[in-house]
Amino acid sequence: MQKEAPRDRRRLAFMWTWLAVLLAGCGGPDGGTSQPAAGELIDQKLSAVLYEQGFTGRVEQSLERRLGRKLDPRLADVGRLLFFDRISNLHNDNTCAGCHAPTNGFGDSQPMAIGIQSNLLVGPHRLGPRNQRRTPTVVNAAFYPRLMWNGRFAALSGDPFNNALGFQFPLPEGVSKFGPNNPRYPHLLVAQAHMPPTELNEAAGFTGVLDGIDPRLQVFDDGMGMRVPGLDASGSRNEAIREVVVQRLNAVPDYVRKFAEVFGQVREGGAVDIDMFAKAIAEFEFTLVRANAPLDRFARGDAGAMTASQKHGALLFFGKANCVSCHAVRGASNEMFSDFRMHNIGVPQIAPAFGPAKGNTIFDGPGENEDFGLEQVTGEIGDRYKFRTSPLRNLAAQPAFFHNGAFVKLEDAVRHHLDVLASLKNYDAAKAGVAPDLVGRTAPVDTVSATLDPQMSKALRLTEAEFADLVNFLRYGLLDERVRPGEMCKLVPDKLPSGPQFLTFEACR
The missing domain is CATH 1.10.760.10 (Cytochrome c-like domain)
Known part of the structure; x- marks a missing residue:
């Protein structure tokens, strides 16, 4: 006997659900059939709507299938350390986690982000000059085909797992750096992870910057951190900043060892390059998929996962x-x-x-x-x-x-x-x-x-x-x-390869 395909079974369930909804108003005392209780009826209606919308509640379970591999816990742990480490921050006073806070579902603790020159607190009492927008969460970002509030990072295929058409970034990267079918950038998050260290107001700072910016921004040159590289022949400093980040990583023996355990000794003079850094950050972000909400569990058949009000x-x-x-x-x-x-x-x-x-x-x-x-x-x-x-x-x-x-x-x-x-x-x-x-x-x-x-x-x-x-x-x-702080704060390392944890996460104390 031929087995029903999953899609056929879902279609059959959908038909039965709608039939139950239609029959709900056809019975009663005079008709000789009993009507479903109000709770049962709303469950039937919501199940039908979710089916019609194509909502399965199983997107979290699709991650590794779409990646085409299992997650690498060693690489993810290196990425976790880097996420909390100021080593990729030339100004030495911020990290990814300073804006993508574990206390707020790896999104912003502020209404509008504070990057460099902060008071080293992460939470409601964080102080410092604001950037331009609220930092979006990286939880579930593995499934986003377009990143950032102005959509400047995008998978042209419409699928973050598919770089067949390349990943679109603003110049100087454009499409050429993260071009079609480049095996170095198998996912949009791997490409995006090249960008944060190059942002002056978030990570690199303005120390020594004399070119390529509005002169009014030079007031933020506080002499702290490392001197930011000048513009190269392309009119950009992005690659030069990334080279400095790589030098800093290769100067920390523990990072060199950890990357070598994952990638092997791939080149003379050091184990780490910027692509490895980006893959590690992305791997950690893949582990931050959190898509098992009450609606997901309801869609998978647990009618009690949601309250009546939520339904x-x-x-x-x-x-x-x-x-x-x-x-x-x-x-x-x-x-x-x-x-x-x-x-x-x-x-x-x-x-x-x-x-x-x-x-x-x-x-x-x-x-x-x-x-x-x-x-x-x-x-x-x-x-x-x-x-x-x-x-x-x-x-x-x-x-x-x-x-x-x-x-x-x-x-x-x-x-x-x-x-x-x-x-x-x-x-x-x-x-x-x-x-x-x-x-x-x-x-x-x-x-x-x-x-x-x-x-x-x-x-x-x-x-x-x-x-x-x-x-x-x-x-x-x-x-x-x-995503509650009690769970996410467990990911904050006490000690980093470059030294002790230096940020204070208010809701984790």
């Missing part, structure tokens, strides 16, 4: 509220609740003041208080204020929302979506609860609303009960408990 909220998300039109789950969205496209959803524009201990990024616009988003990548004015749709998993770990942390309460972020024009008109940064240094420099509303995505131009009304259910679903129905 009602999920039906609103996929139905009346139509959140799924942008926060998609099917196909290339990889069940990450994002279409990974770029939209202007009317986020209020806020910015810190420019200057030492305030902000070390020169913002866009005549008042230098705007972030033009995708326009920075394409140069097209029609792309102004467009940002990548934010994936929604593990929202409960975030201290703020949207690219700039304009809202610090999930409820306020949801209300913004429901009536964008009213939210923009009435926005008050102080009342929204943002940090005091982000209050007072807000861009004009009409400039943002003029190019609003048409999907956001019409208000949607929800009852108080519906609103509460939707927020409950977003906060807890999509939360994998393994």
Whole structure:
């Protein structure tokens, strides 16, 4: 007897589910059949919706299959050490984990990132000059086909596991560095890991930088850390910075030994090159997949994984509220609740003041208080204020929302979506609860609303009960408990190959 294919079984289950829903209103005392209980009916409806959306709750289990191999625990552990080590930071005062905090699901502990010149705290009391945007989480980033708020790093195939068309980066990298079918860059995260050490305001600092930047940024040359290399013949300093990082790695015997255990002695003069560094960082990030939320378990057949409120909220998300039109789950969205496209959803524009201990990024616009988003990548004015749709998993770990942390309460972020024009008109940064240094420099509303995505131009009304259910679903129905600080703080090493741990993670103490 021929076995049913899994897809056939799912189709059959879907048909039976819909049949149960249809029959639910056909029986009763007069019809001689019993109706399902309310809980059973909502389970049937939600199961049918998830099937229709292609949501399986099994994306986490697909990681190694899509990588085409098992994860390498030795390489991942080297990547973990590097993630917390300032050795790739020429300014010597930040790490990947300084912005991608384990206390916040490996996302930002701040509404807007603080990179170099911090007070070495990671948490709500972190101080220092702000960059331009909130640091996105790297949890589940293995499934993202487009990275960064302005989408500047992307898999042209639409699949982060497939570099058949190459990975698109801004110049000077472009597509040429991470070109099609290059076996050195098998995944988008491997390519992306080459970039953080080259960012001046996040990692490298401004010490000795005299060329290639706005002269006003030279005020951030505090003489600390290493002198940043000048521009090379290509007009970039990225490769020169990476060469310094490699030299620093090869000067630490423990790193040389650890890399040699994974890769072997591959070249004379040292065991480590920048590609090895990038692969180690990416391997650690692969271990940070956390996609076993209540909705995932419900989709796999555990009806008790979600509360009644979360189930009602999920039906609103996929139905009346139509959140799924942008926060998609099917196909290339990889069940990450994002279409990974770029939209202007009317986020209020806020910015810190420019200057030492305030902000070390020169913002866009005549008042230098705007972030033009995708326009920075394409140069097209029609792309102004467009940002990548934010994936929604593990929202409960975030201290703020949207690219700039304009809202610090999930409820306020949801209300913004429901009536964008009213939210923009009435926005008050102080009342929204943002940090005091982000209050007072807000861009004009009409400039943002003029190019609003048409999907956001019409208000949607929800009852108080519906609103509460939707927020409950977003906060807890999509939360994998393994992102809680109690679990993530276990990944913080006490000692690093380059020396003791030097950052203090507030929620880990």
